[in-house]
Amino acid sequence: MATVSTPAPPKTALRTSGIGSMKVRRMVSDVITYILLVLGALVVLIPLLWMISTSLKTESELFLLPLRLFPEVPQWHNYIDVWRIQPFTQFFMNTIFITVLAMGGEILTCALVAYGFARFRFPGRDILFIIMLGTMMLPGIITLIPTFLIWRGFERIDTFTPLTVGALFAWGPAYIFLLRQFFLTIPHEMEEAATIDGANTLQTFFYVMLPLVKPALLAIAVLSFTGNWNNFQAPLIYINTLQKYPVILALYAFSESLSKEAPKWHYMMAMTVIMSLPIIALYFAAQRYFIEGLTVGAVKG
Amino acid sequence: MDFYARTLIDYAVVALGMAIAMFVVFQVLVRLGMKREAATGYALILPWLLGFIIWTAYPILASLYYSFTNYNVFQPPKWVGLDNYIKWLTNDRSFWPSLRLTLLYGLISLPIGLALSLGVAMLLARNVRGVGVWRTLYYLPAVIPAVATILLWRWLLGSEGLVNQILSPVYNLIGMDKPSWFVDERYALPGLIIMSLWGVFGANTVILLAGLKNIPTHLYEAVELDGGGAWAKFRHITLPMVSPTLFYTLVLGMIAAVKTFEPGIFIKLNSLTTGTFLQVLVYGNAFAGGNSRMGYASALGWIMLVIIMVLTLLVFRSSALWVYYEGERK
Numbered sequence: 013m014a015t016v017s018t019p020a021p022p023k024t025a026l027r028t029s030g031i032g033s034m035k036v037r038r039m040v041s042d043v044i045t046y047i048l049l050v051l052g053a054l055v056v057l058i059p060l061l062w063m064i065s066t067s068l069k070t071e072s073e074l075f076l077l078p079l080r081l082f083p084e085v086p087q088w089h090n091y092i093d094v095w096r097i098q099p100f101t102q103f104f105m106n107t108i109f110i111t112v113l114a115m116g117g118e119i120l121t122c123a124l125v126a127y128g129f130a131r132f133r134f135p136g137r138d139i140l141f142i143i144m145l146g147t148m149m150l151p152g153i154i155t156l157i158p159t160f161l162i163w164r165g166f167e168r169i170d171t172f173t174p175l176t177v178g179a180l181f182a183w184g185p186a187y188i189f190l191l192r193q194f195f196l197t198i199p200h201e202m203e204e205a206a207t208i209d210g211a212n213t214l215q216t217f218f219y220v221m222l223p224l225v226k227p228a229l230l231a232i233a234v235l236s237f238t239g240n241w242n243n244f245q246a247p248l249i250y251i252n253t254l255q256k257y258p259v260i261l262a263l264y265a266f267s268e269s270l271s272k273e274a275p276k277w278h279y280m281m282a283m284t285v286i287m288s289l290p291i292i293a294l295y296f297a298a299q300r301y302f303i304e305g306l307t308v309g310a311v312k313g
Numbered sequence: 314m315d316f317y318a319r320t321l322i323d324y325a326v327v328a329l330g331m332a333i334a335m336f337v338v339f340q341v342l343v344r345l346g347m348k349r350e351a352a353t354g355y356a357l358i359l360p361w362l363l364g365f366i367i368w369t370a371y372p373i374l375a376s377l378y379y380s381f382t383n384y385n386v387f388q389p390p391k392w393v394g395l396d397n398y399i400k401w402l403t404n405d406r407s408f409w410p411s412l413r414l415t416l417l418y419g420l421i422s423l424p425i426g427l428a429l430s431l432g433v434a435m436l437l438a439r440n441v442r443g444v445g446v447w448r449t450l451y452y453l454p455a456v457i458p459a460v461a462t463i464l465l466w467r468w469l470l471g472s473e474g475l476v477n478q479i480l481s482p483v484y485n486l487i488g489m490d491k492p493s494w495f496v497d498e499r500y501a502l503p504g505l506i507i508m509s510l511w512g513v514f515g516a517n518t519v520i521l522l523a524g525l526k527n528i529p530t531h532l533y534e535a536v537e538l539d540g541g542g543a544w545a546k547f548r549h550i551t552l553p554m555v556s557p558t559l560f561y562t563l564v565l566g567m568i569a570a571v572k573t574f575e576p577g578i579f580i581k582l583n584s585l586t587t588g589t590f591l592q593v594l595v596y597g598n599a600f601a602g603g604n605s606r607m608g609y610a611s612a613l614g615w616i617m618l619v620i621i622m623v624l625t626l627l628v629f630r631s632s633a634l635w636v637y638y639e640g641e642r643k
Contacts (some may be wrong), residue, residue, distance in 0.1 A: 121360040128357025153614045158372035172320040181364025242458040284461045295456045307523040
C-alpha cells in the first residue's frame, strides 16, 4: 500500500525494497500481534495461577510481603482439610444428583419439542415458536416468586424437586432453538425411509433423528451441565438444610464466614478450585461442543 | 438419603405423567379429526407448552397481581393498588442507588468488553499460529463458575490483595492510598467492572471470531485494490460485516447485565450508598430477612422487566442505523 504513493525509483530497486518493506511491515505487525496476545494471556492466567497458588499456602503466607507466586512448601493437605471441615462428599453427591437429573430431563424434552417444531406442520406453530424465542428475553426474576410459591404449595421447599423436575418441561428455549436448527438440516428422506420400514414417530425420533443430531445434543449437554453445576440462585432460594447443600452453597456459606480476623483465603481458594475443576476438565475434554453451543446462535441466527 | 428418593419419585411421576399426557393429547386430537401430522406436532411440543403455561404465563400474571398487593406469604395477599410502585419506591432509599449501579455497570462494562473482545478476535483472525490454543486460553475464564470468579476477584481486589500489590508503585507515584475496592464506595463499581470484563470477554471473543471468520477475503482484497489501508478495511469491511454478531452479543450482554445477581450476593455492597444489583434487591425483599415482602419484590421485578424491554427496544431500533445484514435489500 505504501508503495502505491511513492514515486517510482529504478525498477529493480522498487521490487526488492518493496517486497523487503512489506516483509518488515508484516514481521513488525506479527510481533505486535503476538506481544498483545501474550499480554492478554497473562491477564487471563495470572488470576488463575494466583487462585491455585493461594490454595497451596499456609495461613501466615497469605499476606506475606513481597508476594510470592509459589508457596515455600505447597500445602497439598489444604485440600484434605477443606474436605474434613465440611461434608464435601455429600455436597458433591448433591450437586451431581441435581445436575444429572436436570440435564437428562432438559435434553430429552428439548429434543422432542425441537423435533415437533422442526418437522410437523400444525396450526399456530410459527406463533408458538416466536413466543418460545421471546421467553429467552424474560428476566427469570419475574417468574421466581410465583414459582417459589407453587413449590411451597406442593410442600417441596428444601427438596431437590424444584431444581430438577422443572427440567422435564423443556427448560431452555435456546436449546430448543439450537436443536431445531439442526433438525432442519436433515433431509426428509431419512424419516420417509424409516416410515417405510414400519417405524412409528417415536422410533424414528430415537433411532434415526437423535443419532443424526448428536453434535448438537453434545453441545447442549455441555451447556446444560455447566448451567446446572454453576446454578446458584435456585439452590440459594430452595435449599436450607446443610446436608442438602450443593457445592456452590457450601462455598457461599464458607465465604460468609471469612473475615479480617479469620482470613482463611487458602481454604476458600481450595474450595473454589475443587468446584471449578470438573467444569475445566469437561471444557478441555469437549471443547468443540462448548464453542459450537456458543457460536451457533450468533452465526446462524 | 431419603431426600434423594423423594425427588426421584417426584421426577418419575412427572415424567410418566408427561408421557401419558402426550399420548392422550395425540389420541384425542386424532379422534377429533385432526390430521395425524398436526396431532403429532402438538403432542411433541406439549412439554414446552405445559411448561410455558405453568412456569411462565401463570407466574407472570401472578407476579403482576402480587405487585399490587401486600403479601408476606403467611397471610393471604391484601390488595393495595399502586402502593408498591409509589409509596415503597419513594421510601426505599436503596432503590435509586441500585438502579444507578445496575445501569452504570452495564453501560460501562458492555462497550469496553465488546471493544476488547473484538480487538482480541481480530488479532486471532490474522492467521496466528495455534489459534485453537489461544482461543482455549481466552475462553477459560468464561467456563469457570461465575461464583468462583467472584470469590477469586474478591481475593485479588482485597485491600492487601494481588492487584493492589502489583499497582502499589503506581499508587506511590500518583500519591494515592491503596483503594479497598469493594468496600470503598468510589471503587466498588470499577472493581465490579474489572471482574466482569475478565469473566466474559473470552466468550464474546469466541463468538466474534466465528463472525470474523465468515467474512469473505475478497472484500479485503477489493479495499487493497482501491488503495485503502488498515483503517479503511476495519471501518468499511470488518465493522459492517461483524455488526450482526456484535448486535447479538450486545443484546445478550445487556440482558445479562440487568439480571446480574451473584456479585451482589457474594460481595457485600452498601445498598444505600453504592447501591446493589436490582436482582439482589428483589431477592432481599422476597426471601432474605424476617419479613418477606413478596408484593414489593414483585413490583421491583416488573420494573426490571420494563427496563429490559425498553433497553432491548432501543437497541433493536438503533440497529437499523449500524447493523448491516448482507441479504437485506434497501
